[in-house]
Amino acid sequence: MWELFTHPSNLLFSVSLCLMFLLGILEGLLLIIGLSSQGFLDQFIPDQLLDVNHPNTHHADVDLDSSNIFIQFLDWLYLGRVPVLVWLIIFLTVYALFGLITQNIYHYYTNSYFPLWIIAPASFILCMPLVRTSAAIIAKILPKDETTAIHSDELIGRTAQIILGNAKLNYPAQAKVSDQFGQMHYILVEPETDVVFLQGQEVVLTQKTKVGFQAVYISI
Structure with missing residues (x-):
């Protein structure tokens, strides 16, 4: 099992998992001293994703012009509808576990691992539906005052x-x-x-x- 985490082909997933834990510890320490990284992170989110007039559904009024495809993609991922730090932790966790589990299954049958340059981008793309589903579940669980946002x-x-x-x-x-x-x-x-x-x-x-x-x- 230790080889799974330390193998060069899985290094990016192991780093993602460690980063997830570090973010959780950092936020915990900031809360202890009365600070939070949440407000700081929110400023990097496009205003269209923080529209307080559409808190309940899928921001259906977001302009469907092709220039806003990136915004639509972020909205599809629920970015902005859960706290940014929470979304980042969800992404890092899902990405790391998806890659490690995939590598473990592949290693079980072939006794080798996918090369990093193949598995890293493939996992990034394939894990996105799981990231969206996880974020949607968390959005329903979190109290509304935790996700209040303004322009x-x-x-x-x-x-x-x-x-x-x-x-x-x-x-x-x-x-x-x-x-x-x-x-x-x-x-x-x-x-x-x-x-x-x-x-x-x-x-x-x-x-x-x-x-x-x-x-x-x-x-x-």
Whole structure:
């Protein structure tokens, strides 16, 4: 059994399984100290997947234009309808177990393993329906307040506090901001002009950027 995990052809699956455990431990430690990675991860999800006006079904109103095929695919995988960290743990678990089980069965009959360059992409594609099914089950189990999401645009105008590093123009720092539901979001913030936001300062979010938000300093 140990050979199954350590064989070079299965290394990617073993790493995925270890990463899944590390993410769970990290989130547990963050919760102990009163933080969470969830708000930070949510900012990387397209707004179409976080539409609070369609919480119950399959986002049927998502534009079916071919330019949105990628968005449709993510929606099909339930990404955005369960917390991002939970979805990532589901994916890593299903991908790792699917690959290892497939390799184990193949080894049982042939006494060899599929090459990594074949089994890794094949497992990635074939495990997606299982990822979707697992995420759908988890989405029904999780309490609704665990999956409440808002458009990132709704954070504009709210006050954020720089919590990690100093923010400069084109060099954002991590900040935290509370939404209208009292949920805390961890975002990247940079100033609109050539000033510096120091750690601990409070700023007002003014507009979105590709990686986070721009803000202005609250003058006293």
